[in-house]
Amino acid sequence: MNKNTVLIFENVTKRYKDKYALDDVTFAIDEGEFVFLVGPSGAGKSTVVKLAIQQEKPTSGKIIFNSKIRVDKLSGSKLAKYRSMIGIIFQDFKLIETKTVWENVAFVLEVCGKPTREIKKAVEYVLDLVGLLDKKDAFPKTLSGGEQQRAAIARAVVNEPLMLIADEPTGNLDRSNTWDIIQLLNKINNWGTTVIVATHDVEVVNSLNKRVIAFENGRVIRDYIGGYEL
Numbered sequence: 001m002n003k004n005t006v007l008i009f010e011n012v013t014k015r016y017k018d019k020y021a022l023d024d025v026t027f028a029i030d031e032g033e034f035v036f037l038v039g040p041s042g043a044g045k046s047t048v049v050k051l052a053i054q055q056e057k058p059t060s061g062k063i064i065f066n067s068k069i070r071v072d073k074l075s076g077s078k079l080a081k082y083r084s085m086i087g088i089i090f091q092d093f094k095l096i097e098t099k100t101v102w103e104n105v106a107f108v109l110e111v112c113g114k115p116t117r118e119i120k121k122a123v124e125y126v127l128d129l130v131g132l133l134d135k136k137d138a139f140p141k142t143l144s145g146g147e148q149q150r151a152a153i154a155r156a157v158v159n160e161p162l163m164l165i166a167d168e169p170t171g172n173l174d175r176s177n178t179w180d181i182i183q184l185l186n187k188i189n190n191w192g193t194t195v196i197v198a199t200h201d202v203e204v205v206n207s208l209n210k211r212v213i214a215f216e217n218g219r220v221i222r223d224y225i226g227g228y229e230l
């Protein structure tokens with residue numbers, strides 16, 4: 001049986017005034033893949049992430065989720081529903097400072113209207129998965145960077161998303177925390193979730209033998225399995 005294609009970029013161009021952030025980019029990512037988006041600063045990695053979550057719209061081209069949803073055409077409640085179907089992780093965590101770890105994660109399910117008992121079970125499960133159950137009542141500011149990113153990952157996966165997309169998830173972390181986060185993302189991928197990680201960290205890419213889509217000046221220059229080769 002053919003695998004489901006989770007994310008397709010088809011001839012995608014993103015232009016800011018006369019600057020091309022992405023220039024005719026095409027790739028397809030299958031369900032269950034772990035893919036690194038790599039390249040030097042300014043290559044277009046973040047733009048791919050922004051377009052994939054429709055924080056921005058492409059100038060031209062198509063973005064297709066799960067073989068059927070035209071991400072670039074979504075608006076209103078359909079866009080909100082799409083974003084709730086994917087997990088998103090940022091370099092700066094983007095946790096809600098006035099909520100505890102537990103509340104940050106539970107919030108995702110509350111806005112979907114899930115029953116309280118189901119929320120409790122799911123939140124407990126993901127906080128245990130990321131090793132933060134003992135910090136469930138802590139506020140983000142009292143946590144280390146690594147712990148904050150683990151809380152953000154718990155929040156991103158609590159809805160059991162088909163796709164997890166991360167923009168420089170280890171950019172603010174030291175080596176030891178970086179390694180923990182990459183192992184965690186790998187574990188989540190091993191359970192079947194498609195994981196897409198934009199990074200310029202060569203060591204991170206080389207630590208796992210995964211598919212690499214390399215960008216330069218807004219174009220895909222290589223698409224292969226293995227370490228980061230410049």
Ligand code: ADP
Binds near residue numbers: 022
């Ligand atoms: P990367 O994530 O690989 O560092 P980006 O996707 O952030 O690269 O940026 C790609 C190019 O697009 C860069 O040259 C950047 O300056 C430009 N760019 C990104 N966002 C904007 C914007 N909002 N306005 C103008 N130019 C932008």
